[in-house]
Each structure stands twice: as structure tokens, then as C-alpha cells.
Amino acid sequence: MNQTTDKTSQSRRRFLEKISRAAGGAALSGMVPAIMLGLYSQQSKSLPADAIRPPGVNNEADFLSACVRCGLCVRDCPYDTLKLSSLGDSVAPGIAQGVVPGTPYFNARDIPCEMCEDIPCVKACPTGALDPQLKVIDDAQMGLAVLIDHEACIAFQGLRCEVCYNVCPVRDKAISIEYSHNKRTAKHALFIPVVHSTDCTGCGKCEHACILDEAAIKVLPVNLAKGELGKHYRLGWKEKQKAGKSLVTPDIEHQYNLPEGTRYDYEGEGLIQPEEIVPEKIVPEKIIPEKTPFEKSALERLNEGRL
Amino acid sequence: MVVTKNSTAQEIVDREIVNREIVSQKKMGQDAIDKKGWLLAHKWLLLRRLSQVSIIFLFLAGPLFDVWLIKGNMTSSLVLNTIPLSDPFVFLQSVFAGHYPELTALTGAVIVGLFYFIVGGRVYCSWVCPINIVTDTADWLRRFLKIKKSLTFFSISFSSLNFSPLNFSRENRYALLAVSFLLASVTGMLVWELVNPVTMIQREIVFGMGFSWFFIVGIFILDAFISRRAWCGHLCPMGAFYSVLGKFSLIKVNAINRADCNDCMDCYALCPEPQVIKPALKGDDSPLISSANCTNCGRCIDVCAKDVFAINHRYINFKTITSRYNY
Numbered sequence: 001m002n003q004t005t006d007k008t009s010q011s012r013r014r015f016l017e018k019i020s021r022a023a024g025g026a027a028l029s030g031m032v033p034a035i036m037l038g039l040y041s042q043q044s045k046s047l048p049a050d051a052i053r054p055p056g057v058n059n060e061a062d063f064l065s066a067c068v069r070c071g072l073c074v075r076d077c078p079y080d081t082l083k084l085s086s087l088g089d090s091v092a093p094g095i096a097q098g099v100v101p102g103t104p105y106f107n108a109r110d111i112p113c114e115m116c117e118d119i120p121c122v123k124a125c126p127t128g129a130l131d132p133q134l135k136v137i138d139d140a141q142m143g144l145a146v147l148i149d150h151e152a153c154i155a156f157q158g159l160r161c162e163v164c165y166n167v168c169p170v171r172d173k174a175i176s177i178e179y180s181h182n183k184r185t186a187k188h189a190l191f192i193p194v195v196h197s198t199d200c201t202g203c204g205k206c207e208h209a210c211i212l213d214e215a216a217i218k219v220l221p222v223n224l225a226k227g228e229l230g231k232h233y234r235l236g237w238k239e240k241q242k243a244g245k246s247l248v249t250p251d252i253e254h255q256y257n258l259p260e261g262t263r264y265d266y267e268g269e270g271l272i273q274p275e276e277i278v279p280e281k282i283v284p285e286k287i288i289p290e291k292t293p294f295e296k297s298a299l300e301r302l303n304e305g306r307l
Numbered sequence: 308m309v310v311t312k313n314s315t316a317q318e319i320v321d322r323e324i325v326n327r328e329i330v331s332q333k334k335m336g337q338d339a340i341d342k343k344g345w346l347l348a349h350k351w352l353l354l355r356r357l358s359q360v361s362i363i364f365l366f367l368a369g370p371l372f373d374v375w376l377i378k379g380n381m382t383s384s385l386v387l388n389t390i391p392l393s394d395p396f397v398f399l400q401s402v403f404a405g406h407y408p409e410l411t412a413l414t415g416a417v418i419v420g421l422f423y424f425i426v427g428g429r430v431y432c433s434w435v436c437p438i439n440i441v442t443d444t445a446d447w448l449r450r451f452l453k454i455k456k457s458l459t460f461f462s463i464s465f466s467s468l469n470f471s472p473l474n475f476s477r478e479n480r481y482a483l484l485a486v487s488f489l490l491a492s493v494t495g496m497l498v499w500e501l502v503n504p505v506t507m508i509q510r511e512i513v514f515g516m517g518f519s520w521f522f523i524v525g526i527f528i529l530d531a532f533i534s535r536r537a538w539c540g541h542l543c544p545m546g547a548f549y550s551v552l553g554k555f556s557l558i559k560v561n562a563i564n565r566a567d568c569n570d571c572m573d574c575y576a577l578c579p580e581p582q583v584i585k586p587a588l589k590g591d592d593s594p595l596i597s598s599a600n601c602t603n604c605g606r607c608i609d610v611c612a613k614d615v616f617a618i619n620h621r622y623i624n625f626k627t628i629t630s631r632y633n634y
């Protein structure tokens with residue numbers, strides 16, 4: 001009897017020890033890396049501005065939950081646009097610094113996206129990290145081109161360039177040329193390229209083609225490039241259009257307490273008495289100066305032979 | 308080197324190895340080499356290295372020679388442009404991160420999962436994983452330099468717990484496995500893949516080397532100089548995952564001729580998971596090595612001069628077969 005209790009207590013002690021060991025182990029091999037990795041992952045959640053994701057990435061966080069870093073999109077990119085970031089790229093200063101290691105990206109200034117019609121990178125993705133719902137490449141939104149430097153862009157100097165406009169695969173929709181006044185010469189126009197976010201796919205051809213040493217037009221991640229109006233904002237004219245009528249309460253017509261027969265009309269210049277004789281308006285006589293320095297025009301005088 | 312009654316099986320095994328090495332300075336596996344010849348005494352090891360290297364080479368053949376037998380990397384790939392393969396561990400992380408992968412990845416993960424479910428989960432570790440070459444080499448160096456015990460400079464603060472973090476339990480990998488899934492679901496991204504040296508080194512060999520060699524050096528130092536078999540045997544959650552996956556696998560190593568064992572301890576010394584041997588070799592039950600931690604590496608078969616071990620399916624009827632060996 002005593003022996004069995006001894007054995008039980010011993011096995012219980014061993015069990016408790018095992019548990020405490022496991023707890024200690026879990027604390028070390030679980031919690032410490034958990035905290036470190038958690039911090040690391042938070043830092044990795046935003047994409048650096050000079051790295052662009054392939055088409056079909058709608059949101060960096062969603063992408064990072066789905067991408068298994070297999071590189072099949074990179075392999076199927078016919079123009080070698082896509083690269084798979086390595087750990088070196090992601091930590092060392094450079095283009096891909098901060099790109100989660102192993103995930104695909106491209107740098108528009110190096111090789112832009114050629115916007116293949118069959119979108120082979122999206123087809124290659126086994127997990128759906130590149131959204132398979134993307135069927136038309138024009139609907140892609142890899143990033144958003146921004147004419148970021150108005151000082152360096154030569155269009156703002158009044159020079160004709162429009163290279164970004166001309167290389168744009170969705171020209172006139174994604175980039176249009178807007179004319180504005182050239183204040184320097186006062187008689188010429190500036191041909192300013194303007195990007196429209198609704199149609200820009202972020203392919204980066206404009207950035208690639210920009211003639212400056214450092215591109216004045218750059219593709220940025222959409223969240224970085226776009227502003228957003230407060231949710232509570234309503235644009236009156238749009239609301240009016242939607243409703244088909246003015247949404248502003250019409251003014252209540254003012255009630256005047258006037259003597260009988262008298263009305264008030266502002267345009268008719270105030271109070272209007274019922275049977276009042278409107279006095280004739282005194283038209284001031286035109287004052288003709290009796291003497292002017294020149295009685296005749298210069299041409300007449302010249303014709304008469306006088307100066 | 309005192310074996311107390313509170314020592315775990317693992318500690319006993321480790322201490323037996325150390326004790327034995329102190330007594331005899333004989334090289335591990337020398338008996339087998341003397342008896343079978345070097346080549347046969349390294350048969351399974353060489354086959355494994357061949358398998359590991361050729362898998363990497365198959366992935367490299369595309370970018371290097373434009374022969375696209377297999378495209379992608381070990382996390383997800385396409386064989387001959389038709390058959391998808393996906394790593395089920397990475398796939399599950401993605402599911403935990405809240406993403407519902409496409410059918411291609413699901414198919415790939417099921418194919419790979421079924422394969423390891425049948426041949427043994429940790430076959431991935433010993434026959435495929437490139438890190439295994441690193442840790443095996445580290446262990447070889449450890450034996451070569453006769454480093455007997457783990458450095459214990461971290462263990463002081465844990466002494467009241469009778470727990471040294473560098474001599475910690477082999478169960479810790481399951482904690483890390485849980486953490487890797489937990490982190491994926493909390494952060495919504497594949498956090499473990501930020502640091503997973505297994506997928507990282509393989510990816511960077513195929514797609515261009517970055518800093519992943521840093522992890523490799525780290526693991527090598529950890530395994531060689533700090534704690535024996537620390538990475539593969541104690542920490543790697545991927546190995547833990549494949550352990551779980553291969554729990555009921557069909558192909559298993561067994562100690563079929565355990566009656567011939569002469570207690571030379573070579574198998575314990577060279578086995579990456581020595582705790583799995585004892586129940587089969589010294590127990591009264593089935594000689595099947597049933598632990599899911601066994602990597603089916605076959606090293607015990609190689610180093611045993613008495614041919615105690617064999618690799619076979621798990622439903623082998625030991626009673627009828629062992630009788631042939633006068634067991």
C-alpha cells in the first residue's frame with residue numbers, strides 16, 4: 001500500500017516536473033520568438049514605395065496572408081519584370097528594402113510591367129495571392145503613377161516632352177495632357193501630364209520612360225499615393241444630381257407688414273407705393289467741355305497739314 | 308554524469324553515449340565499416356544526400372539550363388507544368404492567416420501531404436530538407452571535436468526549474484509549431500516564413516542568394532557548439548509538423564534483429580532522434596520504431612554491424628519473421 005502511494009506521488013512529481021519543463025520550454029521557444037516575430041511582421045506589413053507588387057494584389061496585408069513565396073509568378077513573367085526578394089534585398093539598403101523576403105515585386109524604373117493580356121503571373125499563382133478574379137489587365141492596380149516632382153518635370157518649364165503620356169498603355173485615360181498658361185513666356189501653353197487614378201494600372205511604363213536622370217513621375221503603392229476624403233463629407237452638387245433636386249430647404253418667403261397696397265420688391269428698388277406718380281427721372285445734361293486741347297483728332301489735323 | 312531516477316529517457320540516452328565514449332575512444336560506426344565496408348556502411352546516408360542534392364538540382368535545372376522539370380520552390384511548385392505541389396505546413400500557415408487558397412495550392416498540399424503521410428512525415432527532414440545537410444555536418448563536427456555536452460551559460464537562471472534552455476526538451480518544437488500557427492492567425496500573415504530557414508535557404512538557392520546563409524551559419528553554430536541536434540531535434544516547427552503528419556505512416560524502421568544487439572551504442576550516437584530507438588530496441592513490445600520523430604533516415608541501419616535494423620512497412624508481422632532468426 002505504502003509503495004503504491006509512493007509510486008503515485010513519484011509519478012505525480014515527475015508529471016509535474018515534466019509540465020513545468022514543458023511550460024519553461026514553451027516560454028522560451030514559444031514566447032520569445034513570438035514577440036520578436038510579431039514585431040518583425042508588423043514592420044513588414046507596409047511595402048516600401050519603390051517596390052511594386054504584381055497585378056492582382058489588392059491589399060498588402062491580404063497578399064501577405066496568401067503568398068507562400070514560391071516564385072511561380074516570377075518564373076512565368078515573360079519579361080523578367082518580377083523578382084523574388086531575397087533576405088539580403090529586404091534588409092540591406094536598396095530597392096527592395098523592406099519587401100518581405102521571398103515575395104514578388106518589381107521596380108518600375110528597371111523593368112516595368114508589360115501588361116500581358118493573358119496575365120501569366122496571376123495564372124501561375126497557386127494560392128490566389130494574386131487575385132484570380134483579375135481577368136482584364138487594364139483593371140489591375142499594381143500602384144498609382146504620381147507626377148511627383150513638378151519642379152524637375154520639364155513639362156512645367158514649358159518644354160514639350162509628354163513621353164510618359166505617349167508610352168502609357170492606357171493613354172488618354174490613365175494619363176492625359178492638360179493645357180495651362182505659361183506664365184514665363186506669357187504666350188505659350190504648358191502641356192502638363194495628369195494621371196487619373198481610375199484608369200492607372202501602375203504598370204510603371206511612365207516611370208521607366210521618364211527622360212530625367214531621376215524620374216519625375218513615379219509609381220507608388222496606392223495607399224501611399226491616394227488621399228481620402230472624410231467619410232462624412234458630401235459634395236452638394238453630386239447629392240443634388242443623385243436626388244434629382246436640390247436637397248437644401250428652400251427659403252421661406254418673407255412676410256412684410258406693409259400698409260395696404262404697398263409692396264416690397266428689391267429689384268423694383270424697394271417699397272412700391274400703390275398710386276404713386278413716378279417722378280420723371282432727371283437726366284443730367286451731357287457736359288461737353290467747351291475747349292479741349294485738341295479740337296480735332298490727330299489724323300484730321302495731320303491731313304489738314306497741321307501738326 | 309549521474310543518472311538519477313528523475314532523469315528522462317533522453318537524458319539517460321545522452322549520458323550513456325557520453326559514458327561510453329569516455330570508456331572507449333573508438334570512432335562511431337567503425338564496427339559497421341569494418342564489417343560491411345565504407346560504402347555499405349553509408350548506404351542510406353549517401354542515398355539521402357543524393358536525394359537532397361538532386362531535388363535542389365531539379366529546381367535549379369530550370370533557371371540554369373532551361374530544363375523546366377519542376378518550377379517554383381519547395382513551398383509550392385509545378386511539376387512538368389501540370390502537377391501542382393505545395394508544402395502543407397506553409398499552406399496551413401496561410402489558412403491560419405485567414406486566406407482560403409485556390410484549388411491549385413490545395414491540390415498540391417493534399418498530394419504532398421498524402422505522400423508524407425504514407426512514406427513517413429519526417430522523410431521530408433532527412434531526404435528532402437537542405438538544412439538537414441547542415442545539421443548533420445554540425446553533428447559530425449561535434450563528434451569529430453568530441454564536444455560532449457551542451458554549453459550551459461544560459462542555464463543558471465533556470466536552474467531552479469531544473470531546466471536548461473540549451474538542453475531543453477524535444478517537445479519544444481511542438482510549442483513552436485503552435486506558435487507559428489498562432490502568429491499566423493493573430494497577425495494575418497505567414498510570420499514563420501519570415502524566418503523559416505528551411506524554405507528560405509531552398510528558395511534562395513533557386514532564386515538567388517540573399518542573407519539566408521546567415522541563418523545557416525547560425526544553425527550550424529547552434530548545433531555544433533551549443534546544443535546537440537538543437538535545430539532539427541528541438542526547435543524546427545516544420546519538423547514537428549511533419550512528425551505529426553507522419554504519425555501513422557506506412558514505412559517505418561524496425562529493430563527486427565534486436566536479439567543480435569551487442570549494445571555498441573553506435574545507433575544512439577548517430578541517430579538524430581536517439582530517444583526513438585530505445586523502446587523498439589530494448590522494449591518488450593514490437594520492435595517497430597513507432598515514434599513519429601523517427602526521420603526514416605536509415606542511419607541506424609548503416610551503422611549497425613549486427614544488422615539489427617531494417618526498413619519495412621509498419622504492418623510487418625514480426626512474430627513470423629523473427630522466428631526465422633531464432634528470436
